[in-house]
Amino acid sequence: MDWGAIFGNAAVELISPTTAAYALAALGLAVHFGYTGLLNFGQAGFMALGAYGYAISILTFGFPVWGAFLVGVGASVVFALILGVPTLRLRADYLAIVTIAAAEIVRLLFTTNTFSAVTGSANGLSGYKNEFAALNPLAEGSYGFGPFENNAYDTWLRIVAWSIVILAALLVWQIMRSPWGRVIKGIREDEDAVRALGKNVYAYKMQSLILGGVFGTIAGMIFALPRAVVPSNYQTTLTFFIYAILLLGGAATVLGPIIGSMIFWVLLSFFSGFVARAVEAGWLPFMTSVQGGQLRFILVGVAIMLIVIFRPQGIFGNKKELSFVR
């Protein structure tokens, strides 16, 4: 068994753009769920809007990269407003129902054949990478070392993706230790109490929904850059993977979503490599390689269950908080 290749492939995921995208989307959920207490089950919808907003702007309208970026962000702000205006005055569960449905509506709108000319329906879109590659200041060649060695485009993409993640993390860290963050955390604990102290709870929840949604949208763009935009990538399972990452790292933390995403992807890649080779080597005679491909999700599920059972506050969460959970 080629352990070197298994660990090498797993290590690649540590800094891959996909990991960065999941980290950023999870950071958006941390703002929603961890800090504000908003149950957003539609993060996949925000990501889809980012990916499609970017791809359609470039392919159909020929926008520059920054224009496409702004279109995606604008679309997610509008999406957040549409979700928030009717539901944020109601109890938390209503937002959960509306977001999960709205994310599916977004995905199905991108899948339907009616808009095939623009969205590519089920086949999705590709061929929007040249504009981003053209901005690359790095010379041709290979950068990095060992499993982290990449060509110029991939290195450029990793630099941009992780810079955005770091900026977003610093932003969240700063606003959550400000009076704004205090109001937000107060709303999570009891919004009526915060309202009785003269804070416009509705406006704060809306700001939080938009901010976290925009993080999800930018994550969708990063997620789309190394691959094609395919609607089936944006199913509800995507949202649940991001929730898994968030709970793994710690819901109301800044580093949690980032480290959680790294652990999630490294584990996923490790199990996938391990199971595939174990099936090849005949260690799992009762299994075909197709079944083996699914087994990795079971193993990741077990790993996450163990973490949630033995460290329910997540990796970076504060144990003290849980002693008061009602």
Place this chain on the structure above:
Amino acid sequence: MSADAIPVDSTVAPQPTGSTNKPIKTTGLHIGEAEPGCAKVDPILVVDNVRRTFGGLTAVDVDHIEVPRGAITALIGPNGAGKTTLFNLLTGFDKPDAGKWTFEGRSLSGVPAYRVARMGQIRTFQLTKALGLLTVMDNMLLGAKGQSGENLFRALLPFLWRSQEEGNRAKALDLLTRFKLDTKKDDYAASLSGGQRKLLEMARALMSDPTLVMLDEPMAGVNPALTQSLLDHILNLKAEGMTVLFVEHDMHMVRHIADWVIVMAEGKVVAEGDPHEVMRNPAVIDAYLGQHHDEDIGEDSDVENQHVSAVKELLDDER
């Protein structure tokens, strides 16, 4: 005890304000007879024709109330009288079917709860709403008004709000010291006892320098050891020039600290007056004792009966 044993006298002279250990009562608050809806010399809150129904039940149907400024007014009444509903309506937490009310001459009908609070009318809740996973200090700081750091964009630039934050922190520490919570300032509010949470909620309300403090059952679930301290804090609010309106079931407390009492029953105001007089008002006795008044309540733990026995006890004290 039978009904005719209760001294009924609607023209009782004002009671003497009492000895030195009793709080000084504010008198001369009303104009004319002390009757439901009577006018006050200097009203801070004026309520007109406020009605709220839940399906077929009329929870609140108040023709007119004036709450006197600079005094402690108690809102009492049996369970289901609509006291808390009226509180919710007056603070914007609920919307009435009809009616209007003004606070310091400004109309509050249709004004959302957070704006009511910003105008200086701050409330607390019957079930204490301490923000559990925030520290006691953060709870306090949340109460401060007009914080520039509460704007999302300014929040990014700490130098814009740091000095204001320091000022609020000093003020909060001062209040916490008064309420004997300063040693707890870095603990989660969830770790406080029920009574300490009540104190924290009151202290937090004071962070915004309110003009009218509305306390919904400030004594509910409070350890008797803390009762006296809570009472003193409420009396202090008056001493500092604030107006207090509170809902309470503890008749001893009402009689001890209230300057004026408004009695509600079945959604309506049935009596108003000085705490000593109002307890003898036949309408109040009816409201509380009603059909139960010649039944033996004994050791019954039913809440309603507790009020009845409390009223009976008070009437005995009065004689």
